[in-house]
Amino acid sequence: MLIGYLKKYVFFLIFPLFLLFTMTQCQQKNVQDNLENGFLNPPNSAKSGVYWYFMDGNLSKEGITKDLEAMVRVGISHVIFLEVNTGIPRGNVNMLSDEWLDIFKHLVRECERLGVRLSLGTGPGWAGTGGPWVNVEESMKHLVSSTVTVQGNRTVKVFLPKPQARNRFYGKFAFTAEQRKDWENYYEDIIVLAFPTPKGDKRITDVDEKSLYGRYPYSSMYGVKQYLPTSATYTTIPSDCLINPDEIIDVSSGLQDDGTLVWNFPSGEWTIMRFGVRNTGAVSSPAPLPGLGFETDKLDTTAIAHHLENFAAKLFKHVGFEKRTEQSPYGGLAALHFDSWEMGAQNWTEHLRDEFIARRKYDPQPYYPAYAGFIVESLEKTERFLWDLRKTIQELILENHLGYIRKFAHSHGLELSIEPYDMTSTADLELAAMADYPMCEFWRAGFGFNTLFSVAEATSMAHLKGQSVVPAESFTAMNDGWDAYPGSLKNQTDWALSAGINRFMFHTFVHQSFPDSIKPGMTMGGIGVHWNRNQTWWNMSKAYHDYLARCQFLLQQGRTVADILYFCPEGNPHVFQAPQSAYDKQTGNQYGLFYIHPNETLERVSAADNPNINVFPDKRGYSFDACPPSFLFQADVKEGNIVFPSGATYRILVLPNKETMTPEILKKIKELIMHGATVVGMPPKKSPSLQGYPQCDIEIASLVDDIWGKGPIPSTLLKKRVGEGYIIWGNELVESQDNLYPHYDCTAKILSEMNVQEDFIADGVRYTHRIGTGYDIYFVSNRTNRDLETNCIFRIDGKVPELWDPLTGEIRKIQSFLSDNGKTIIPMKFNINQSFFIVFRKDGKPTESGTNYPSFRTLYAFNNSWSVSFNSIGGESQTIMIDKLIDWRDSKDEEIKYYSGTATYHQTFELTDGMSRKTLFLDLGKVGIMAKVWLNDKDVGTVWTNPYQLDISKYVQTGKNKLTIEVVNTWVNRLIGDAILTEQGKSQKHTSTTYSHYNKNSALSESGLIGPVRLLEVIN
Template sequence: MANLFKEPPLSSKAGVYWYFGDGNLSKEGITKDLESMAKVGINHALFLEVNVGLPLGPVKMLSPEWKDMFAHMESESRRLDVQLILGTGPGWAGTGGPWVDVEKSMKHLIHTSVEIDANELPSIKLPIGEPKDRYYGTFHGSREQSQQRNDYFKDIAVLAYPLVAGTDQIEDIDEKALYDRPPHSSMYGVKQYIPMHANYENDEGSAIAVSSIIDLSDRLQPDGSISGTLPKGKWKIMRFVSRTTGAISSPAPVAGSGFETDKLDTVGISHHMDHFVGQLLKQINFKPRNEKSPYGGLTQLHFDSWEMGAQNWTENFRSEFLARRKYDPQPYYPVYAGAIVENREISERFLWDLRLTVQELIVEKYMGFMKKYAHERGLKLSIEPYDMTPLADMELGAVADIPSSEHWSIGYGFNTVFSIAQATSLAHLKGQPIVSSESFTALHDGWDLYPGRLKNQTDWALAAGINRFMFHTFQHQHLPDNLKPGATMGGIGVHWDRSQTWWEMGKAYHDYLARCSFLLQQGSHVADVLYLTPEGGPHVFRAPNSAYEEGIREASEAFYVNSSQELIRSSEVDFPALLPDKRGYAFDGCPPSLFYESKAENGRVVFPSGASYELLVLPATETITPRMLSKIKELINDGVTAVGLPPQKSPSLMDYPSADQEIASLVEDIWGDVSLIPSYEKRSVGKGFIIWGTEVAKNTENLYANYATTSAILASKGVKEDFTADGTIRYAHRNSGNYDIYFLSNRSGKPTNSICTFRVDGKIPELWDPMTGRVKDLKVFESADGMVKVPINLDSDESLFVVFRNSGTSTNVKGKNFPELNPIQVLDKPWKVSFDPNWGGPEQITFDHLIDWSQHQLDGVKYYSGCSTYHQSFNLKSKPRGSYFLDLGEVSVMATVKLNGKVVGTVWTSPWRLDISEFLKAGKNDLEIEVVNLWINRLIGDEYQEYDGVKNGRWPDWLTNGQPRPSKRYTFSTYAPYGKDTELHKSGLLGPVRILKSQ
């Protein structure tokens, strides 16, 4: 494992969202993109084509030329050992296209009504309800698709009932009936879940009796009239039709824009997969992969964030509902409109059953079909199960071979912390080694994000459980190489492509990530607490806020959208902190479908994967199904300790009211007499215990008992925290056979010296350095009572692994874990510095002292972007034994060091130093430091020149016609975030540059 840590396998390397702008493709650019990925340690590429940020190009999606380019892409990815991942449809979300007929699209059950006197029946004509708009606004398909949307409907039912006196309605009906599900990630105020109550207000005056409903469906005439008569009195007649939701593949290329497939049936998704994925597999003559296949090539399908909204109907929904819920839903169709049938509780229970049925159909008929389709072809399926999902996120993600999440760059987008907790929990429960994340997604990144700036957030994601970073975005560069920064997605995504100034130096960062990811892919996650998520959906799992250390709040904010679609800052709303780190007792969330696979062993909740937990925490919900409560009773009876409050009823109409009686019986078995609520009670149930009471109830956060409660319970059981430190250090812990692997990261923003305590018994700690791949003993530590204490020193944003693999206890060893480094020489003579004239810099210049380029008097330096080389010679009188380091002080933003003609390494974050022991010699030494900054300054400087770029959504004529460029600009980009008066970015080698020697 130590050898693989130093030179990680391809499976541990990072990936990118490889975006292509509608029709703008070139084989030469594809090859250069892939070669540049492989060169810097990126070996996974998710291919997506979108209509964002670029003018329309000439290569139409799925045309013969386009498919030939895809075949070239797949072939080149195999040659270069880059795994190619294919999105499941055009755009970045969903499965749709112009080949999807409106009949196979997502559906809503749309309702209209008329109120009449019985004698008016012959004269009325029932209107057809209009399609509903989605969260993202009005329909945005083509004119033909818009016509199809307006024309399509299918009659489902006509129901009549005596007019009731009251006007009460079920609140939030569009959300409860799944007409809409706004994004929980970005819109402030979207419910984490839809609560179910045990008791509701009495609405007898507004309720419709089921027995009073008359089915007029077979009496509906083509013109909307109703044949026959009705009994005397006033009636309300409701017409229910199926209409498309209007969801369109988004943001798809023009040639790939079309209706989203029905998510509740296999007909639409089967047709779509054959038409889109199937065509491409045929084009590349794809054969199922096996263990002997090369690493690269097409290996995986990917379903990205759910952004196509909700649906609540499909062709055979009534029969599916009846088979699953064991009762006919038709009498309850008025509840879709917010009407109250029988009473409010009955209606809410129907809506719960409606949402559960939708969830099951999506999991089985839609996502399950895609997984089967992939597996039959030797492919894996990754899923990013969050955002606008009309079902429980974790039930959606549980289908995946590789669960995925998303984290936005801090201050450049939205707070999606919850998605990481969901994806990592699923992987831990199922024993899946890979958890990927759409990484550092951004709004309005003006090339000002780079590895060093992202280091703290990188380590946060690693500690949270992410072990494959998929950077969003690597934009396909189809333009000539001299046109940089080149093509972009406008202000969407971090700029992580071969046009970056620091791209080749970025290999050092990618190597760091690969080493970290490799170790964090080993073995299984160590956690003590299991949070059971409620049944039904929609649901977003969020652990108690107190289960995390406080994260960033004010220094780096996120964005949200309020109900008026206005952008607001996270500091203005009550939302969880960014970058929260788990406390000493780690946790996972568990969806019901996986919970049923668990059993009790030695007092722990154990899963088939081997994942196990010391404490089960139940959600504080008023309702639960008998099946779920029976499973909970089984585990407790077999020895598990659980904490949680007793439920009161079933949430479903299934087996009503006998299900409620079964709940009451099970509650008595587990909690005892709930009429006498204790302050705090630990009640014996079989071999296990249930812990509950008012103290638990009042300390509930996000449905769960807070950290103080769960930690006290674990401590009382003799379970100590897995990791603690007297400094601000985050951690992750995995166990792999005889290995205990701890990842540590300094999150304080300043150097820290800490005593770290690990829950490891009888093993010796080693330091594994992910920057270099080196492994060394930690000489100073103390073992006692099943814990190991180790002094750890970390610089600002520094990280390391402490690995325990050999048996033993501490002895009186002389030395230090982290030797002191003292300066022996300061390199403060003038520096010879060379810039690239092709980017406006002087070919050679002398710096009498180190200076920020942006403060230099020469415009060629002041506005320079790219690489420059610093040169200085120095003498070392002698080279006594010991270790020597070159400390660069401050660098903006990265530097590669050569000493005596040999490459020492690249620095990209603190501490800005390299071990030069094997390169340093007595006498004269020649030092070269290649430094790179960001695109910002050159982009600002070019704003003083005439603009000659994209205008009115069209490429400039000089570029299209292959003519000389008319302006004197050095840069060319499809995104222009800067003006001439924008503040320049600090750049260059700022020092002081020193030689240090260890003591």
């Protein structure tokens, strides 16, 4: 009987464990099956998108349907709708007219029908929230002032001029005549203050930046600060050179309607400041004329509510859209999009004083003279006030503007994407934290501005928040010239994927409203890479978009692995820049940049002039993210790692080398250390804020003693135990400082001493790493511009690596690898620009048997004559016979030399029975630019990048084989040919476009099937 009880007891003990094990195995198998299925057949969520630009009234229902069908045909499933005016002649359909609204309704319905996910810009133009419905009273505002001095000891009657509005940089005065009049006339008095005139000319430097009169584009303008420095020590200024707040008099009641002030002043010289409100000059640029108007007050919910009611809500109502639900189809309205911040800064709103008092716990009014650079009480207190002013404005922007837009979007079941830069007065990362999808931007290499910093910002916030998708405005360009094509962008594509971008939003697909006979057709002036259905190579681009979809699917799984978390310092504006030393510099991909001068002229800077920034910045072996101050409060510690609710996990927290920090943040850092975190950084000395002064500095000193101790700064790195964690500090952190943080080598040494190996090591290969339940995914890409053989070392062991080729969809096991001591070493080969995924999902032991890559020998060379047919697009229809493959631009026939479009090559070849049973590849050699292959009238596939090879084993037959190759080039040669015809006064042009890039001296582009074309046999 006892044995029976024991058996029953053992059964009830073991069976649940067995059941749990079985369920876990099934769950892991399901995850792995979903991983493989999604890679082979990517869902719409993994597909790319476009900025879909409409050019000021040039739109049609027919063109919209053709645009969308062309997108879906090549694998595009996301669009951002924006209508702009960039110099193209206006069309006949005014924005928001009845006809326009009817067309927009058609657009939404077509997106629903075709499964295209639509994001609506938050206002007309490509940036901001403004329009003609925005009253000047609801617009962005500055607190401005005028100053006069008088002698006292008498009743003074003096005229105080109205303060003048500030000139706005970047698109200034893009007003209608009526709006300009409103801008000039709008004025509201706030207060008149008087104080004894300080002696000398001591003033706050760069006060316009510090008091947020302007924030210029960091990405593109010379001299714009990454951040505004704070200090723990300030110059002592004599008291008679300062404004004593106790001596400030409010003389507003003496101001007459005509601007005359009457007041009885005590003896001495007095400075009188008349403070008032003016419009900042920010308008909805570059909006179409019917959408042109003032930008809304970014600190006031009433203003943004009014704007959304007159724009987004009006469109929703006309379309019949109420709320997106989980049951809604994939396509249709899905999100609002707030594009890059280009409306500059503001420093006033109606209730700013009340908000400031509530948030900072003191009255800002005595410090109003600091707006104009006067020093109140002391330089330190004035700088602290300006820091508090900027912080208050940041909070109001995040809560009252972006926070309201997000609530509005969510109330309609929509998501919100934000590009959190480029002229914003907030810290970029704090703005990014407001988004459901933080977005970044990168320009086509050699064709634009340096926005690479935005990639680290957006990917960091997505990782911290656990957002699986990181979209990017991709390949933005100036003077692109229709010469870009998928193969030319492959290296930069892989850079972006390894940087953490996993939804490309190509900039730009311009809506083609013209008849199909007009090609290349509509442009966005000279802006944007031309990614639209009128491209010569558009239909062949499906192969590239399929490649992207496979990559993006895998890179949207699990979470990103990163070891280092850089803490972004408090204060705004702030652009996060990681240490330059945390990136490998890639000299093979240097490119020039554009910069804007203050007079708004453009200058191009070559790589030779500025080699430090003109690279694709690939992360080194320890990856990283950045954390904004507000988000650090969500962090916890588990097993010595810093973790967030999303699951984002980091080995160390690295502090910026800043002398200031608020007590609230330092308390949180202490808490993390006490709970087991490892923190690297030097101690702060003071708070940057006037809030709670001077007690805040006393609190900082106490917390510093608790964490770092009271001793001198160590000459070398010191690892000090604090609670369950560690603080690591010493002069080496300061001496190696790189962009506010310790040099990467210093941080890497710390991680190595913690027994944390680099996540990935290989010469000439970039990477990114994602981890999920039962799998690790590494994306690896050749970054050298040459064929490459190297050992790749992955921080994982005990699992069998698999090679997943996103170019072909092939999945195969790695045959030869070593695995031990936390590392897996794989000998790998890459063609130029080639990339792979290495997936670890199954347990197994290392093996050195077999080879990881096929070897080839030439079985047959296609040296016979070719029949080549040229169609009538961009040239005359004709068929020719050629004995030798040539570049079209070398042809003596000008119709071929200047031809743009598709040509079809024909040839036959014979195989014996033994040859046809082998594994065979067709190698096309050099192709200008893309090719589609048929064998025996069967579609074999499209080649668009290295290696220009296709497996034809399933398509060959014994005996005679018919080979057909369609080859397409870019529009460049025909556009140049037409430029020559135009200069010769001839009228037989083949092309028509709204922006001219070429002249008779422009260089022709490589075109055609250049070869050599070979049949290759796999020999291993």
